[in-house]
Amino acid sequence: MAHPKLEHSTVISGLTASINGLENVQITDLYERYPDFNIDVQHEQEMLFGADIVVWLHPLYWYTGPPLLQQWIDLVLEYNWAYGHKGTYLKGKYLFNAISTGGSPEAYSATGHHGYPLKEFLLPYKQTAKLCNMKYLPPFQIAGTHNITREQLNHEINKFKALILHLRDSPNLSDLENLPFLNDFKQ
Structure with missing residues (x-):
């Protein structure tokens, strides 16, 4: 999870809180763990x-993730570890983004x-997954966060928690590409 001002975020903090403490689910708050950007790569x-x-949970800032998430990607996904001829350690794993956007779903369209x-x-995230021989799943998005009601936010948070529980408990990971509740977002 990467949010440089988590204390001001009702969306990302709500998503994080909803899955915090779930068995076999680990959350790393990158900004809390690495406030100096000195990432423990190993x-x-x-x-x-x-x-x-792997879920990259973050707001979308200027059409990308926060800077510490990019630093993490740059350092952790090393050549011949994550990708390259010897880079097989992530092969077959699944990756998706869980993001918040201030703009509505309509704002993120060809006519928006x-x-x-x-x-x-x-x-870039989808291509990163491909380069690392991972399978990229459609993102989970909470849009229009500047105008979202508490009721709408709670509904989205519950959907996210249900998604994480489904992913955690799925006996057959090959079924994950067709999950119906990844906000019906098709690549």
Whole structure:
């Protein structure tokens, strides 16, 4: 999870709180763990190695993730560890983004304010997964966060928790590409 001002976030903090303490679910708050951006690469690689599914939970800032998430990707996903001829440690694992956006779903469309669908802004993450021989799942998005009601937010948080529980408890990971409740977002 990466949010530089988590104390001001009702969305990301709500999503995080909903899954905090679940068995076999680990949350790393990158900004809490690495406030100086000095990432313990070996520790992070060990955590990735033990995971089946990786979720990058973050707000979308200027069409990308927060800077510490990018620093984490740059350092942790090393050549010949995550990708390259010897980089097989993430092969077959699943990855997806769980994001919040201030803009509405309509704003992230070809005719919307941002001029492109959300999936185009997330292409670097999808390509990162591909380079690392991971399977990229459609993102979970909570949109329009500047105007979301408490009731709407609670509904989305419950959907996210249900998604995480389903992913955790799924006996057959090959079924994950067709999950119906990843906000019906198709790549």
